[in-house]
Amino acid sequence: MFPTKLAPLQGSNFAPEVDALFYIITALTVFFTVGVMAVVIFFAIKYRAGSKADRSRPQNENLFIEIAWSVPPLILGLVIFAWGSVLFVKMRRPPQNALEIFVIGKQWMWHIQHPNGVREMNELHVPSGVPIKLTMISQDVIHAFYVPQFRTQFMVVPGRYTYEWFEPTKPGKYYLFCAMHCGAGHSEMGGYVYVMPPKDYQTWLAHGGSTPSNEHPTLVQQGQELYTQLSCSNCHKEQDTERAPSLYGIYNKTAKTDKGDMLVTDDYLREAIVNPYDKIVAGYTNTMPEYKRVTQTEPGLTEEQLRSLVEYVKSLSSSATPSGLTPGAVSPAASGGPVAVNAVATQKPGGVSAVAAGGVR
Amino acid sequence: MSTKAISQEETSHIAERKNYLNNGSSISSWLLTFDHKRIAFMYLISISFFFLIGAIAAGIVRLELVSPNGVMLENETFNKMFSAHGITMVFFFLVPSIPATLGNFLLPIMVGARDLAFPRMNLLSWYLYVIAGILLLLAVFMGGVDTGWTFYTPFSSLYSKTQVTLAVSAAFLAGFSSILTGINFIVTVHKMRCPGMTWDRLPLFVWAMYATSLIMILGTPVVAITLLLVAFERVFSIGVFSPELGGDPVLFQHMFWFYSHPAVYIMVLPGMGVISEIMAAFSRKRVFGYHFVAYSSLAIAALGFIVWGHHMFVSSQSMYQGIVFSLVSFLVAVPSAIKVFNWTATMYKGNIDLSTPMLYALGFLGLFVIGGLTGLYLACIGTDVHLTGTYFVVAHFHFVMVGGSVTAFLGGLHFWWPKMFGRMYPEFWGKMAALITFVGFIVTFMPQFILGFLGMPRRYHLYYFAGAEFQPYHIMSTAGSSVLAVGLLMPALYLTWSLKYGEPASRNPFHAVGLEWTTQSPPPTENFDTPPVVTWEAYDYGEMEAHEAHLDEAELEEGGEAKKEVEKL
Numbered sequence: 001m002f003p004t005k006l007a008p009l010q011g012s013n014f015a016p017e018v019d020a021l022f023y024i025i026t027a028l029t030v031f032f033t034v035g036v037m038a039v040v041i042f043f044a045i046k047y048r049a050g051s052k053a054d055r056s057r058p059q060n061e062n063l064f065i066e067i068a069w070s071v072p073p074l075i076l077g078l079v080i081f082a083w084g085s086v087l088f089v090k091m092r093r094p095p096q097n098a099l100e101i102f103v104i105g106k107q108w109m110w111h112i113q114h115p116n117g118v119r120e121m122n123e124l125h126v127p128s129g130v131p132i133k134l135t136m137i138s139q140d141v142i143h144a145f146y147v148p149q150f151r152t153q154f155m156v157v158p159g160r161y162t163y164e165w166f167e168p169t170k171p172g173k174y175y176l177f178c179a180m181h182c183g184a185g186h187s188e189m190g191g192y193v194y195v196m197p198p199k200d201y202q203t204w205l206a207h208g209g210s211t212p213s214n215e216h217p218t219l220v221q222q223g224q225e226l227y228t229q230l231s232c233s234n235c236h237k238e239q240d241t242e243r244a245p246s247l248y249g250i251y252n253k254t255a256k257t258d259k260g261d262m263l264v265t266d267d268y269l270r271e272a273i274v275n276p277y278d279k280i281v282a283g284y285t286n287t288m289p290e291y292k293r294v295t296q297t298e299p300g301l302t303e304e305q306l307r308s309l310v311e312y313v314k315s316l317s318s319s320a321t322p323s324g325l326t327p328g329a330v331s332p333a334a335s336g337g338p339v340a341v342n343a344v345a346t347q348k349p350g351g352v353s354a355v356a357a358g359g360v361r
Numbered sequence: 362m363s364t365k366a367i368s369q370e371e372t373s374h375i376a377e378r379k380n381y382l383n384n385g386s387s388i389s390s391w392l393l394t395f396d397h398k399r400i401a402f403m404y405l406i407s408i409s410f411f412f413l414i415g416a417i418a419a420g421i422v423r424l425e426l427v428s429p430n431g432v433m434l435e436n437e438t439f440n441k442m443f444s445a446h447g448i449t450m451v452f453f454f455l456v457p458s459i460p461a462t463l464g465n466f467l468l469p470i471m472v473g474a475r476d477l478a479f480p481r482m483n484l485l486s487w488y489l490y491v492i493a494g495i496l497l498l499l500a501v502f503m504g505g506v507d508t509g510w511t512f513y514t515p516f517s518s519l520y521s522k523t524q525v526t527l528a529v530s531a532a533f534l535a536g537f538s539s540i541l542t543g544i545n546f547i548v549t550v551h552k553m554r555c556p557g558m559t560w561d562r563l564p565l566f567v568w569a570m571y572a573t574s575l576i577m578i579l580g581t582p583v584v585a586i587t588l589l590l591v592a593f594e595r596v597f598s599i600g601v602f603s604p605e606l607g608g609d610p611v612l613f614q615h616m617f618w619f620y621s622h623p624a625v626y627i628m629v630l631p632g633m634g635v636i637s638e639i640m641a642a643f644s645r646k647r648v649f650g651y652h653f654v655a656y657s658s659l660a661i662a663a664l665g666f667i668v669w670g671h672h673m674f675v676s677s678q679s680m681y682q683g684i685v686f687s688l689v690s691f692l693v694a695v696p697s698a699i700k701v702f703n704w705t706a707t708m709y710k711g712n713i714d715l716s717t718p719m720l721y722a723l724g725f726l727g728l729f730v731i732g733g734l735t736g737l738y739l740a741c742i743g744t745d746v747h748l749t750g751t752y753f754v755v756a757h758f759h760f761v762m763v764g765g766s767v768t769a770f771l772g773g774l775h776f777w778w779p780k781m782f783g784r785m786y787p788e789f790w791g792k793m794a795a796l797i798t799f800v801g802f803i804v805t806f807m808p809q810f811i812l813g814f815l816g817m818p819r820r821y822h823l824y825y826f827a828g829a830e831f832q833p834y835h836i837m838s839t840a841g842s843s844v845l846a847v848g849l850l851m852p853a854l855y856l857t858w859s860l861k862y863g864e865p866a867s868r869n870p871f872h873a874v875g876l877e878w879t880t881q882s883p884p885p886t887e888n889f890d891t892p893p894v895v896t897w898e899a900y901d902y903g904e905m906e907a908h909e910a911h912l913d914e915a916e917l918e919e920g921g922e923a924k925k926e927v928e929k930l
Contacts, residue, residue, distance in 0.1 A: 005830050008815050021744050022814070029734040036705055036730050040723060043708035044715060047644070058710040058903075060647045069702045070695055077691040080741050085684045087743030092680045107520070141516040142610055144675065144750055148816020151747040154675045157611060158515060159604025162677045175827050179750035179818040181509050182516060184436045187821035275607075295605045296519070 011174050011195065012150035013131075013167040017087055019151075025080060032073075091152065094165035098133035101126070102219070104303045105136065105143035105156040108185030110176065113304065115311070117216035118209035122191030124176060125209070126168055127201035133165040135266065139294070139303045146179035147193055153179055161266050168195040223312025226305055230291065244288065245281045251317035256282040269310045274301070380783065380883040395480035396886055398781070400487050401466035407491060408454050408462065409853070415449035418442045420846065423805075423839040429828030439822040440507035441523065447510030448528060452535045453494060455766055456624060459631035460542055460577075461490070463773050464570045466781055468546055470877045470884060471564050473555025473893040478548035486541035493534035500527035509820060511621070514602035514613040518594040526595055529588040536581045536588075539627070543577030546570050555876075557895030564875055564899055565641075565654050569634025572658035576623045576630075576665065584620030587613065611676055618669035626665040629729075629761055630658055632769030633700055636722050639776055640704045642873035643719035644711030647900035650703040657696035664693040674745050683742055690740035697733050701726065716871070717791030721772030724799040728764025732757060735810065753813025756806045764802055771798070771852060778856060779870045783883040784863030790855045798848030804841025808834035874900055 104111040112120045126132050136156040146153040154164035178189035235244035250264045257279040276288040292300040381398045506528040508517040593599045600606025602613040641648045670686030735757040738744045812834045869878040
């Protein structure tokens, strides 16, 4: 019954520094609160009405005193600001070799996809000692992916990808919460993050996750299948750019559009599928059908499907495709797919992620 | 019994004197009045009513959180409860609390005017408030709202199945009520000051009201249009905030916090004004650093407009934007610190009287310092990532809003109660209430800081994922809230009691300096029997001795008469 815990466990690379900053601000808070209250109580007693304290020559205004008590707190504040900002920049700059895992928030569950196709629900399995980058998107309202023991949190927004990263330091079971009010099931939209030794994680991943199955196509393979199903390849060919621009090698390059030059990012690719008329690549007209995202009332592509399409298009940029093959043929899958699986399966601590292994940049 | 009471009242000195309270007793003399004092009284009753509703909702929320699996509510009902609590407390209590009651009553008197600049507009603002309140009650009775007071899109605009449209309309109208109050105050301060009342002689309460009014007229229209757009998206499917209609969900947060962060200062600046008055009166000394306290109000109002992004560090706004907002948030802490230090210095070499209003003021000081400093954790972008959206935030803003604004409101209400209603409240109970409120508050909200640090997200109905860690703190908090409830209920009872049975108050029961203390209690409808001329500086407690002696003489005569008459009975 008695509170046993005053501070959360430190489960990630950020936790010690966030806590250090936290305790320093706590020290300042206690110092100033106790200081002000001590002076107030001292004055209240010494100068209580009727006391014989010396009240001669009271002062009413003094510029020097005002400066003297404004500047030190300001400097302290700026120091904390600077430290906090440096820490934040670290939090917002995932290392190049981070292992990328995809998170999709929906009312009221977390859907997680590992690049090799393993899926989980309201649970996240990660290896310890490896930087993890979560690329996140919501299919409905705004959520926030919050792991308090990692001291990390970021909002999961509909319509655009957001990310957060951390490096779990100790194997164990940690809380996972949705920290942005999202409706009736908000408080139950959570679960646990399982941090495993890298070896165990690889075994877990190779066996298809927590609910093993023999069939788990990689995200790239799923995307490729969808690409064929939706007949994207009818227009988007590798070399014949008569009806639509080629999607080969465009990721992380600049696209010339009617809205100016745009960097082709995950968000750009996703937007080009659900809302193709927003920006049109120079030299083309809006002949592409809109592949709407699924909504409350209307059917459409799920965020999982969109993610797999984006991953597939990204794989087209990374693979050394033999010329002459049309997209949708076996080649990209053979090159993109297995590479991704391979990269994760042979993951070393601090090793390379699927995407990085694919050779992007 | 009743005949005795009537006869007592008839012969009472108070009732005989003509004042704003006995100048007409018909319903229309109240509902159609242009008298700022009567409107302030009507506001006081209305905001107390909404405070009661908000407090009941808070009590239910606290009770529900005693167990990790809930006690009696469905998830949906719980969400409606905290939303009702937030919406009523923010839009219907905190924003209008001090400005519309104490400000409405005192501002014209403090500057020596007969009324506000636009008395009809003042009445209109009350009617807007009441209509808004009725809309809100309608929303509650038609099923409630479950979005929280922040109405984040696209949950509010497309996904919530509750009465969001009614609720945002209510907040929209309430916003216009405060815009009208703001315009009225600004024009009054500029144009209605009596001879001799220079800007340098304005009481700091008036300076605070002035700064508050600036925020009201500059910020409120933005939230008004934002809420209207939410309603448009909801009703007509006009895409503004929802990506599936081509909008941007984070845009809402920018527009909402552009008002709602300055709104925090709408809620706390008036409280700071009240504290300046009380500190001076009960230290019997001029407020230390008058100009710094006055200008820091304006600095807070100005800087307050460029810190809104600190609510959005993890919302997907740009990293650089976040860093700039963090910097400005640290800067805005400085004027607040200046105020605290100046209030403390005011006590130095004073003659400190620890009466009820002063106890509230000292309570304010302690709680506001904690509330302000815990803001640093949230302004610091590195720690905010962990703490945002948790109970740490809840605890922080309750320290500022309840520990600050509500404590200041109660302090001010006690301070000016004799002036407003001509009756003294029982001092013993006043002191007890101030102490109980302080203790109850600390016990309620201190554990929530730890809860937040441990990672308990706000707006959580169930917390069984981490029940063992969180539950003890929730139980402490709920226990504290029952003490807090007692502390808040007491003034409601004894102040109401004092309206009839309290000792008649003299013109200046606390021997304070200020124009409001030179007129009778309660003031006549015209505020002053003869138009005042100010010849002394603000808080001129030293120089005022002679002046006060003169006033005391006048008082003695009146008081003597009153006493004689009371003795006769």
